[in-house]
Amino acid sequence: MIKRSNKSINSILFLLPMVLATSLFASSSSNDAEGFSFILIIIGLFGGLGMFLYGMEMMSDGMKMTAGNSMRAILKKLTSNRFIAVFVGAFITMIIQSSSATTVMLVSFVNSGLLNFVQALGVILGSNIGSTVTAQIVAFKVTDYALLLIAVGSIMTLFSKKDSAKHIGFVILGFGLLFYGMKVMSDTMKPLRTDPTFNIILTSFENPFLGIIAGAVFTALIQSSSATTGIVITLASSGSITLEAGIPLILGANIGTCITALLAGLKATRDAKRVAIGHVLFNVIGVLVFCFWIPTFADLVAQTTDNVPRQIANAHTIFNIVSTILFIPFAPFISRTIIRYFPDKEKLRNIEKPAILNLDEKVLSYPTAAINNAQAEISGVVGLTERVVGSLVSPFITDKDQSDVENPELNLITGLHQRLEKIKYLNENISNYLIKISQQDLTSHQSREVFALVSATNYLNSINDTVKVKFENLIGKKESLDEGFSDAGQEEILVYHAKLLKQIKRLNKYFAKYDRAKATKIMKKGKKYKDLEEKYRLEHFKRVSGNVSVSVATHQLHVELMDMLKQINTFIELIASTLLVIEEA
Template sequence: MVYPVFAATGAAAEMKWGTMGMQLFGGLALFLFGMEQMSESLKAVAGERMKLILAKLTTNRFMGATTGAFVTAIIQSSSVTTVLVVGFITAGLMSMSQSVGVIMGANIGTTITAQIVAFKVTKAALLMVGVGFSMLFISKQDKIKQYGTMLMGLGLVFFGMSVMSNAMQPLRTYQPFLDLMIQMENPLVGILVAAAFTGLIQSSSATTGIVIVMASQGFITLPAGIALAFGANVGTCITAMLASIGKPREAVRAAVVHVMFNIAGVLIWVLFIDHLANWVTALSPVHPELSGVDRLGAETPRQIANAHTIFNIANTFIFIGFTTQIARLVEWMIPDSTLEEEDLLVSAKYLDEELLTTPSLALGRVRLEVLHMGERVQEMLDSIMPAILTGNKESLSAVRDLDDQVDILYEQIIDYMGRISKRSLSDQQTEEFLKLMEAVSDLENIGDTIETNLVGLGFDRINAGFSISEPTREVLLGFHEVVTKAFKTAVQAVSQNSEEAAQIVTAMKEEITKMTDSAAAHQAERLVAEEPNRIPAYTIEVDIIEKQKRIYYFAKRMAKSVTALEAIEA
């Protein structure tokens, strides 16, 4: 099918295939690079705000779809929108049913790229590149630099389109290529070709943009363009499924929803391509002053963009009433894991590769992962005092084993933060990064203090063969309760970036000091009392208090990563 296009006989001999190929692939590279630059800068500028909007405005399925469309249109990435949704589900901030509406809306948001490309403002392309470059290299403000990168990326998109259009112009009179394009009239062929290409370049928006470029040269008719746009929607499912490999169940469920929605939508509309073509022809601008290929090239790009938008909006309206049923179906297809499986497969829940290109969102995920790691350390804290006071060697060993899970999460967070550090960070993001790095290290130090010091004291108590008196247990448990409260609040402060919670932790220093003095007075009384094993008992009990104070110290340092440095004592 492809061979006749590149055959060096007849008309082909007169065509400069090398020059054409160089211009075509060079233009394609500029087009894709420009889209990537525009998308990355949009995510950097608007990412954090879009996350807040997405978290707050998904109260029902219709609002969720609207919000998903708006957020995706702004940050130009349905993948990032889906990743954010998965994070909200995992954190319990959004139900699976709500997320289905957002994922549907994200498909609408992706059509904005086709609408932009269809404007064909190629004459202003180099002006956009020049102005964007000036903003990027002259300004010292991060936000203006990002806007400059965005404008330069948009200019490269249009310039790449212009280069590709000029490269393909000689093909207007090359019959073998025109015959190849006629085959795209077959919906099945068009869908398969576009799906394969989208899976290859990992961007349905880019595929649709290239289809519009080809349409601007009059190579494809509207029905063929619609079929190719459908194929782009199917091809993006490949991206969604690949991105979900090795991810938590919520991510896999979101990917399955995406795949089901896209494929079902294409199956519904594939028999009505001609009807859709008629509708968009009636709705789109016409150019009766032109004729033949010129008219086709003038009208078809906007018609394809409109068809793409109408198709995704219509599908959302068709399926929006079934979000609850779709959520239940996906949850049935991919059931929750058992607690045993979760313990065996401890892994980061919130860290996602897709968000590394948007440092503000990636740092937000680190905060959520601090909460996940904190839950494991909390489990150690809850278990350690009963194990020290009345437990056996097995219960102490179980606490020690929990630290292995904490260490795994610590390594994964540090690795993720290392990759964030390779990105271009603003001054504010750099400060946030350093504070989070310190907070994660403090959390790991608390786990090590429990595993190494407190577990060791428990073994010392067992090996010495004595029991801790009831009055002393009450003192130690009361102290432990306050330290545990400080730890929980510190984790909350970091994970939610809550200065109020952080101030609560630092304000507890006075209470900790009073309890330390009270415990010291109690231990002094024990020391002069006539009790067997009072010396080794006194030593272990004092050490338990000291290690608890050390845990509070690390909790206070975690809080310090949130509040203003001047507001906290060292």
């Protein structure tokens, strides 16, 4: 929180002189309409654009911090109903004011298996609708109150003691900067209204293809369709652009925003790549459907209001709603078509070579997505740990040579050791990734969540170390014995081992869908299994006291093996209790 407060203070101190400077430039350039300076105009335009973009980012960051983890909680509960998925996508994008951020987060969720492809397509369609809210807000003529919003937002951000008030202040400050940037650009461009060259350039955008290309390229560069739409509305507010020229630009913005999804899907899983392709297909086909009847569309939109900026905002909204309505019925067909041309690739698992699947550093600036990636990688470690624990007991029960559970060419013990090394490697990378996440701007909840995941990773590492240290020693003791466990002792070990495997399977199921009930059940069963272990320990000592020869001979091995299993059970409980703290927070 200290880091975020310092960043807010630095941002405000940096922006105050910038606001004054751009205001002076805008005034000087607009007051001299006949002998305007292109240098002052360019400086004013870039200064206003900088404030506009920075204000939009600040507003988005503030809304993300205010929303906390509600976005991920909503996505976790998403059903396979594509209509609900559309609603969820629209709602989340309205909260964070960035369809690009929603898409990046969506790719990480598909990458980790939390959502399937059809669900993701619905969310993408909804995110396009949600992004139109920014344009509707920008179309309101509130630029005269921009400085008031900056003042209120700055005061709330700098002096509020509650995090929630600081976050809301960040949003208000972002709105103020956004609208003030619009005012600076609008005032700066006033002298250009009489410039023939400038008017020719803007009029050329009435050509649908030129306008779409210009909007797509500009949006791809700044990676925000909302920003492009806002700038088009600013041009319309100053009377520099018509509705017929504005519509192609906002259509192009819908194509340009796809670059974020494509970048996010480059090194992701096959399903995540499909999400990026689906995003591109929806937006490109939607634009192709509309681009051939832009004049008719403009006439229809012109009936909604006499205000040109509002007409452009309405065109943006209507386009995305109509496109979504057209595509919803075909979502399953589109998903099947994409899967047909981009099928799953069969990959042979190589347990000798560790592979990091989810720790994408490109999404570190999106803490929600990054935390989800870390959880997905931890889930993979839990799966490996389950196979390690599943292999622990059989070498002590039978003398027969056993092959690895996944690679028949390896013996069981060799495969187990390879997994232990792989778990160690993955845990180190997960810990490093979580540290990088902790260095981002996080909410207090996200900070606690990262700390809890670090603890869970450490406990998994402790399970790994326990097995690595004790298993070899126990194997050595087993080989030095001529006898096996008593029938009763062997049955107790097998039963307790089966209970332990159920615990780790529950932990695996928790990470599959982040099911709180599974973590709660681990804690509940853990107490029973402790009692069971104590009961078996007493039964074993009764056999030793009764001078049962095999129990006496295998006493040390029996006790140490059960002790290792008990320690693993304890660490699993600690992981579950840590996960419950996250859920409760």
